[in-house]
Amino acid sequence: MIEEKKVKKVFVNGPISPVFVGESIAKHSTKQDIGAHSIFLGQVRNDIIDGNAVLAIDYSAYNEMAEEKFHEIREDAFQKYSLTCMHIYHSLGRVEAGEIGLFVFTSSIHREDAMEACAYIVERIKEQAPVWGREVFDDGRHVWKQNNFKETQ
Amino acid sequence: MIEEKKVKKVFVNGPISPVFVGESIAKHSTKQDIGAHSIFLGQVRNDIIDGNAVLAIDYSAYNEMAEEKFHEIREDAFQKYSLTCMHIYHSLGRVEAGEIGLFVFTSSIHREDAMEACAYIVERIKEQAPVWGREVFDDGRHVWKQNNFKETQ
Amino acid sequence: MAIKLLTFGQITEIIGQSESTVNAMDSDALKAQLIMQFPGLKDLQFAIAVNKYVINENTGLKDGDTVALLPPFSGG
Amino acid sequence: MAIKLLTFGQITEIIGQSESTVNAMDSDALKAQLIMQFPGLKDLQFAIAVNKYVINENTGLKDGDTVALLPPFSGG
Secondary structure, eight states: OHHHHHOOOOEEESOBOHHHHHHHHHGGGGOTTOOEEEEEEEEOOOOEETTEEEEEEEEEEOHHHHHHHHHHHHHHHHHHSOOSEEEEEEEEEEEETTSEEEEEEEEESSHHHHHHHHHHHHHHHHHHOOEEEEEEETTSOEEEOOOOOOOOO | OHHHHTOOOOEEESOBOHHHHHHHHHGGGGOTTOOEEEEEEEEOOOOEETTEEEEEEEEEEOHHHHHHHHHHHHHHHHHHSOOSEEEEEEEEEEEETTSEEEEEEEEESSHHHHHHHHHHHHHHHHHHOOEEEEEEETTSOEEEOOOOOOOOO | OOEEEEEOHHHHHHHSOSEEEEOOSBHHHHHHHHHHHOGGGGGOOOEEEETTEEOSSOOBOOTTOEEEEEOOOOOO | OOEEEEEOHHHHHHHSOSEEEEOOSBHHHHHHHHHHHOGGGGGOOOEEEETTEEOSSOOBOOTTOEEEEEOOOOOO
16 A cells, blocks of 8 residues: 555646646756756657558556556666656557657756666666557558567666 | 858857747647657756855856857767757856756657767767856855766767 | 456457456466457467566466456557 | 957956957967966866867967867856
């Protein structure tokens, strides 16, 4: 039960708004030992597959397992890198082309930690988080996306 | 003269606001071939040096040379990485502890390019941009900052 | 041996429901039985999680376990 | 040989002005002459840019050139 309480909420319904990203950055101005922020944003591409354009990605997840996996990734990143702050947000549901579905935000005293941790977290999510994206086409059909990833850790 | 026109404005007076970062992100929602954004933000730390806390950094630059150097870094990054977009903003003048003085923003189809280019640009700026930060202390004294950097090509 | 079976993504489309109750001694038996029932699964790559942990070898199942069939991830 | 001399950061504090006109045949002569005039420069590390390009060896100067003394950078 105590374990459960430590799990930070990662999933948000629908796209992550640029305004939310700006607000998240602003909240860190009081943490004056931070020297560097690194941010990764995953944006939905309107890829053309077999002549049809992707309109949106509809994300679904194995929520209980994903929340535990995000927690594990978070703990591992704090262990590996000297970080002041870390935030991970992932969309569920429909995210239109041009909208943002992943927001990883790391902060540290010196820039190397924030930048390396951010890349590490993104790779771990792509490789290990039980999340699926259904690419919806303009002709109504869909395909299930499949990630490419480098092996991490 | 034509050369000069291509030089994008990098310097901004005073801190870079989180709202501006959010607005910059929002502008990319129409570029639907983008799959990944990488952002680096340099925030002023309230370091304690010899018992006195840094209140702010006052940035100055050799403007004409810096603008040319930023242009060169931009061209080199576009050459080395497959990027859709790149934006660099650097503060001049006073930036308080907790405020942002550097904003590097790269976008690409696949995540590796945006992330690697962002780190590359940050290193080049720290190493090669003729910009100086005067750390102002709470007791009125100041020291001139000096960057640590890895050698980049 | 009532096992809770969860499926996701493309696998749900093949099986027709995302949650069901099945009986099986171990994960290999469950997989074989599902492929028999839903031949479409045969050509799909998927991982199996037992109680939220991905397993890499045959694993015994007991009453109340939750088994999830996980097609290749595509988050992020 | 009127050379425009620009200084920055800590060097401006030592020299007392950020822009001035000086006379020198080449960059080594200019440097020697400035260190003589402003002994505080001796202990400072700085690079020299001629017409916005950092030089790594002694460089001849001509009328109208701009020479900048650049203390270690600390942008970003």
